[in-house]
Amino acid sequence: MKKKVFIGLLLFWSCSSFAQKTESYFPPEELTTVGAYYYPEHWDEAQWDRDLQKMAEMGFEFTHFAEFAWAQLEPEEGVYDFKWLDKAVGLAAKHKLKVIMCTSTATPPVWLVRKHPDVLITREDGTQYDHGSRQHASFSNEFYREYAQKMIAELAKHYGDDDRIMGWQLDNEPHSNVDYGDDAQQRFRQWLKKKYKTIEALNDAWGTNFWSGTYRDFSEINIPQHKQWGMNLYQRLDHSRFCDYETSSFLDEQAETIRGYASPKQWITTNYIPMYDARFIGASRELDFISYTRYMVYGEHKGIGPRGYRVGEYSRIAMANDYFRPLTPVYGVMELQPGQVNWGTINSQPLPGAVRLWLWHVFAGGSQFTCTYRFRAPIYGYEQYHYGIVGPDGVTPTRGGLEYQQFIDEVKQLRRKSSLGETPADYLKRKTAILYDPDNTVAINQNKQTTVWDTEQHVLKYYKALKSFGSPVDFIRDTMDFSGYSVIVVPAYQQMSLDLVEKLTDYVKGGGNLIMSCRTGHQDELGHLWEAKHAEPIYELIGSSIEFYDLLRPYAPDTIAMDKEKFAWTSWGDILSPNAETETWAEYSGDFYAGKASVTYNQLGEGTVTYVGADSNQGDLEDAVLRKLYKRLDIDIQNYPEGITVEYRDGFGIAMNYADEDYVMDLSDDVEILIGDKLIPTAGVLVWRLK
Incomplete structure (x- = not known):
């Protein structure tokens, strides 16, 4: 739905x-x-x-x-x-x-x-909000x-x-509408019935045979107690989806009402x-x-x-x-x-x-x-x-x-400028997409497997690296067109349908370049583990199999070696077994699987897939892998320090300084500075356009 x-x-x-x-x-x-x-x-x-x-x-x-x-x-x-x-x-x-x-x-x-x-x-707990605040x-x-x-x-x-x-x-x-009132209970059951059509389909999706959780009718289903230990994860996931739906549908009803009276100009x-x-x-x-x-x-x-x-x-x-x-x-x-x-x-x-x-x-x-x-x-x-x-x-x-x-x-x-500037070709060539679905984040966060995992921070490790390259970035959904991006990053995309695997495979074979990270493709779109080897549907894409994954204790981090550098990791590591034609870019350095692959690079059709099996502690591994890939792809990148962000919009170049020291922007002679100066102080801004 x-x-x-x-x-x-x-x-x-x-x-x-x-x-x-x-x-x-x-x-x-x-x-x-x-x-x-x-x-x-x-x-x-x-x-x-x-x-x-x-x-x-x-x-x-x-x-x-x-x-x-x-x-x-x-x-x-x-x-x-x-x-x-x-x-x-x-x-x-x-x-x-x-x-x-x-x-x-x-x-x-x-x-x-x-x-x-x-x-x-x-x-x-059954208590109610009261008048006097907002969103109550x-x-x-x-x-x-x-x-x-x-x-x-x-x-x-x-x-x-x-x-x-x-x-x-x-x-x-x-916000997401989380309510345990009587109407919410009835609407949740109606939402489930509309989504699954039959109680048998719901039981299959929720895996209710586990712990004798089987339902005979939608009327038997209650809003799950999220604080009760061991509640069905799929029931909780569907309830959170329902709560989000209640918010979006309430807004739709408001818009429909207004549109009945509003001018098209509004x-x-x-x-x-x-x-x-x-x-x-x-x-x-x-x-x-x-x-x-x-x-x-x-x-x-x-x-x-x-x-x-x-x-x-x-x-x-x-x-x-x-x-x-x-x-x-x-x-x-x-x-x-x-x-x-x-x-x-x-x-x-x-x-x-x-x-x-x-x-x-x-x-x-x-x-x-x-x-x-x-x-x-x-x-x-x-x-x-x-x-x-x-x-x-x-x-x-x-x-x-x-x-x-x-x-x-x-x-x-x-x-007041009579004409706008142009956007540099190298900036456009760096354009990158991050494939992202908030449903994946919710699913991972309710079953993290380790206290040190942070889904948003994991995504940010790739995102911040890309912004340091001076790359324009779009967060895209799996329903969107992939063809406008030469590089797509797929971080921790745990739930993945076979249709999406096929779409990604076609993208790569047609010349696209994927970076996939750990915790990707473990489950189908229902959130079930595959009745197969762990994450097996993505093996062709990554040119490797995943032998197992490991989760370290916070007090015992380990390292990954790549190109004579070592990178600390703790939260998640996929231990990879690459195919003969797949390149190994990085290996685990310690513990009983030392020497096993942690980062691989696979050529598939006209494109490539780089698989980063570990979540590094500081994001330095992710940055290093992206740099190596962009060099391999002959995509020129910038090297902006942390806190320096550069974008182009309507032909204007805009540099912004969030860092704790001045930054001197390297601009060619064919630019016209409109606002600011090449020396950008903390909280400063520089705006220019190509002449």
Whole structure:
């Protein structure tokens, strides 16, 4: 079911008429547009005009209303009040600010949850959430879904033909809907019946003969207790898929309701937190495109060097860009940190220049718009102390606000260029795809086999190496076309259908180059181990068999030898037995299988497959293998140090420095520097184009 939904999404977004439609939303000559959240309901009405005027004077081109305003839009059941919002929209238009309108479903009003307490999420222990926060209502509750559509319909009727409204944001940062309420239980059973058709098919898929788990009817199935030891892994996996489906289908229903009233000029999106185990991202077919939220400095990421925590981990924006862009015709960033936040573990001040750096990084990935939460810093509520573009006085720009203003001015400078530059051929030749399916990540993470395995970090080892090469990267799904990529990395792709194995084989035989890593091809698409030798369906591809795999203790790492270098590993190692014609690139150095192959290189048809059997501790093995492969393939690479990221977008070269020291960019004489200088300081940006 999930696979069909995703295929439909890709087909829906691939048509040329839709591409033209998205171009009308965001004219290419504008490059990008920048906006800021504003909450009229939080401020004295007499201040609205001043605030929106200030927003426009700072260069912002749109604003964002009604995200959490259901209680103000519908103060009592069936009674709607749009007068206050009409005034705010009118004032925005007065100052030439377009408006993103939001559906407020993340915060139902108290009268609704008191009258219908069943709409609240029920936890696994049977207790319920309560009013007073956000995302506390269940997308699986039938009444909530139905009543939310009534409110959205009224909002869409009122603003659907309003030229001042540029588009719609559904909900806010939707998460997977995990609810143990009665409606969720019934909807889970219906979802399973639609997916499997018969109880016999479900029993086969779940392997319920194990531990006497066989079901006779769908009515006997309960939502699995995830905290109960030994629960059926496939039942848990399907439940997590169902929870993601509830989120994506709730968004689809909202979009369908809005589309019944909205002008074709208005687009519909939602803003996701980039989570790489979330199947609902990209699964809502009725959205026009998707956007994401990104915060960089809030205590959880150290960055590079002693000041790195003030700049952030450089891969966070880069990976979000490269993950979202292939999923959607265009994308935007709905929330980008404006400065210090209040909700992290340690809410440090960002380094001066960091906010501008993040804005340029979002732009460099291809984003069509960037919006920030929020224009005015809140003076009350849960997010008190969170910075805005202006401070709590509503007048004084913060440092982050001034950096937004600087970025806006710099984009306007680029808009004035009569012609764009060209993208270098060597940059395009380095274009690489990473084949990725969040379902694999969920499946691996619920059965890791070792405490030191980290799926996302494993993928990042390949991704960071590629970015250090100066490679443009796309995260792609197995339903997409592989032919546009000379190199595809397939990291830890544990669940793999025979159809996908065949598709990858055809890609390689036709001249493509694969890098496959450990934990790939162990299971079929149901998550069952093959009734064959371990991972046997990929043996032709990799030109090797896998004798066994090993998992080391954290206190006893071992090493792998390649080209007179040694690389430490701990978490996972596939011990390989290569065919006679397959090259061995690296061998295990220690323990009872010393001398056995850990990295192999196989020529198959017109292409190649490099298999990296181990997950190194620091990512240095993965980097070394990729470098060796690209040299073999005659693909020129750069050698950017960690924290230096370089992208091309619309003919502009953009270099960004997240490192803890200055970096001098090596540029040829045939470039025109537009912004910055070849010497890029920490948090600095350089923009150029070919003459």
